[in-house]
Amino acid sequence: MTELVTIDPETDQDLILLARRYRKAGGVGMQVLNLVGGQAENLLERLPDAVKDRLESATEQALTTALRAASRSRSVVPDQRSWLNVAMTTAMGAAGGAGGLPSALVELPVTTTVLLRIIQGxxxxxxxxxxxxxxxxxCLAVFSSAGPLAADDGADMAFLAARVTLTGATMHAAIARVAPRLAAVLGQKLAAQTLPVIGAATGAATNFAYTSYYQEIAHVHFGLLDLGRRRGLQPEQMRQLLAQAMTAL
Structure with a gap:
């Protein structure tokens, strides 16, 4: 364990708490990997070629629709507690996985909308x-992290070191930049849900993992932005401090 040296004890403690959330986020996908019995990167091979070919464009379209729907819903439906978000998407995943690929494809954009709404909350x-x-x-940048099925046990340092740059981009360009990476992430979820026999259980588990993961990553992302705002530090400085805090756990 290395000693965390930063600005002041209060900031140190805030960073350690965010680092723990970050580490916790990565652990939630292991139950899914245990359930499907294989490595996440092999899941995409289970999808038909026609689905894989359309995954990126479908993800971009889903993001566009999700962003609009999630924003509009905020004036109608209040933000929910974390456990209720998880319970709701878990039930949606079970329903999506129960019918195999057709129902999973229908459920995917709905879950994308709910996840984005959770991140906004x-x-x-x-x-x-x-x-x-x-x-x-x-909020879109939160989706650029690797996802809960990443094989790095939660230490997705690419989220810290090579964050997708969206500053100055139009909203359409921002969505287009995030979509390819998110397509790979959601493709793993989709493939896991289409497993025969255990599709409903896997659908529930994947949605549990994805909701838990993105809630934690959103707390890390916006917690860093808020901490930087209060301490007068730039986002890049805060990411470096978080990376340092990760080594102190």
Whole structure:
């Protein structure tokens, strides 16, 4: 364990808490890997070629629709507690997995919308306005992390070191930039849900994992932005401090 040296003890403690959330986020996918019995990168091979070929364009379309629907719903439906978000998407995943690939394809954009809405809710918890374009882009950036089925046990340092740059991009360009990576992430989820016999159980487990993961990553993302705002530090400085805190766990 290395000693964390940063600005002040209060900031140290905030960073350690965020680092623990980050580490926790990566552990939730292991139950899915145990259930499907294989490595996540092999899941995509289970999908028909026609689905794989359309995955990126379908993801981009789903993101566009999800962003619009999630933003509009905020004036109608209040943000929910974390456990209720998990329970709701878990039930959706079970329903999507029960019917194999056809029902999983129908469920995927709905879950994408709910996940994005959850991320927006976390942004609001930290005092950011999810209705502004800048924060909507930050919500999209949360989706650029590797996802809960990444094989690095939660230490997805690419999220810290090579974050997708969305500053200055139009919303359409921002979605187009995030879509390829998210397509691979959601493709793993889709493939896991289509397993024969245990499709419903896998669908529930994958949605549990994805909701838990993105809630935690959203807390890390917007927690860092908020901490940087309060401490007068740039996002890149905060990411470096979080990477340092990760080594102190």
């Amino acid at each position: 976390v942004a609001a918890d930290y005092g950011f306005d999810p209705q502004t374009e800048a924060i909507q882009k930050e």
